[in-house]
Amino acid sequence: MPHSAENLLPPELVARLERLELVTRKIFRGRLKGERRSKRKGQSVEFADFRSYVHGDDLRFIDWNTYARLDKLFLKLFLEEEDLHFYALIDASMSMDFGTPSKLEYACRLAAALGFVGLVRGDRVRIETLGQPAARPGPVFRGRHSLWRLLDHLQQLQAGETTSLAEGVRNFCLRNPGKGIVVLISDLMDKQGFADALRYLVAHQMDAYVIHVLSQEELDPDLKGDLRLVDCEDGDVAEVTVNAALLNRYRQTLAAFVEAARDFCTRRGMVYLLANTRLPVEQLISGYLRKRGLVR
Numbered sequence: 001m002p003h004s005a006e007n008l009l010p011p012e013l014v015a016r017l018e019r020l021e022l023v024t025r026k027i028f029r030g031r032l033k034g035e036r037r038s039k040r041k042g043q044s045v046e047f048a049d050f051r052s053y054v055h056g057d058d059l060r061f062i063d064w065n066t067y068a069r070l071d072k073l074f075l076k077l078f079l080e081e082e083d084l085h086f087y088a089l090i091d092a093s094m095s096m097d098f099g100t101p102s103k104l105e106y107a108c109r110l111a112a113a114l115g116f117v118g119l120v121r122g123d124r125v126r127i128e129t130l131g132q133p134a135a136r137p138g139p140v141f142r143g144r145h146s147l148w149r150l151l152d153h154l155q156q157l158q159a160g161e162t163t164s165l166a167e168g169v170r171n172f173c174l175r176n177p178g179k180g181i182v183v184l185i186s187d188l189m190d191k192q193g194f195a196d197a198l199r200y201l202v203a204h205q206m207d208a209y210v211i212h213v214l215s216q217e218e219l220d221p222d223l224k225g226d227l228r229l230v231d232c233e234d235g236d237v238a239e240v241t242v243n244a245a246l247l248n249r250y251r252q253t254l255a256a257f258v259e260a261a262r263d264f265c266t267r268r269g270m271v272y273l274l275a276n277t278r279l280p281v282e283q284l285i286s287g288y289l290r291k292r293g294l295v296r
Contacts, residue, residue: 020290085179087206088114106275114295115141132168187212202268210272211275271292
């Protein structure tokens with residue numbers, strides 16, 4: 001991709017992201033100890049509560065001082081720390097290679113920023129694209145020291161994958177049976193529609209966010225006259241005469257498309273957010289995504 005690691009994650013943005021952490025609306029069991037407080041009780045150094053001893057419990061956690069006073073067995077409970085599994089699923093189809101900056105470049109910047117927040121907090125971060133085969137998961141990044149590997153991975157991503165939206169999300173779900181947060185970053189442009197793809201995310205029972213990325217050129221096109229339009233993904237050609245009436249109809253169709261995606265996600269418990277590529281990533285994260293509960 002024609003951008004550097006510094007463009008993906010500028011130093012001034014890093015300083016602001018340091019204070020944030022990813023938040024899930026669901027409780028998932030992590031594989032490793034992380035830095036976040038769990039709502040579950042487990043084994044750590046911070047006391048949380050007592051409960052009555054049940055046959056089979058670990059004798060090491062019996063409070064013998066309480067037993068000496070009450071002649072009853074009680075178990076000490078501690079706050080458990082857990083890691084969070086964070087997945088950024090990026091659409092790298094040809095339609096994402098459009099706009100200034102391109103939608104794919106914007107998606108990579110967003111994935112880099114959210115991935116960094118996860119790394120700082122000890123979460124497991126995985127960056128994948130829709131075109132990856134079901135049997136080939138992306139690399140896992142963990143810890144601040146993994147940041148440069150994550151940025152290098154993002155720099156290698158290029159537009160041109162031909163996997164459909166539905167097949168790409170389905171393969172992602174097959175690759176990643178675990179639970180966690182998944183952020184799908186896509187323009188949702190697929191001639192077969194987006195519904196089947198998003199249904200796979202719903203069935204996977206992850207904490208799902210859909211970031212609908214569109215360029216300023218798509219949201220407010222500055223076109224006029226006779227044009228020959230070529231679909232960058234399948235080569236379909238359409239010859240049109242762009243006038244005020246056509247632009248008005250285009251805007252109505254786009255608004256209906258956006259509203260349909262928003263309504264589909266809202267009805268199924270997914271968070272939907274429309275992102276203009278001209279919107280700074282910092283503002284998207286610290287403003288909109290903070291309000292929607294992904295970070296705090």
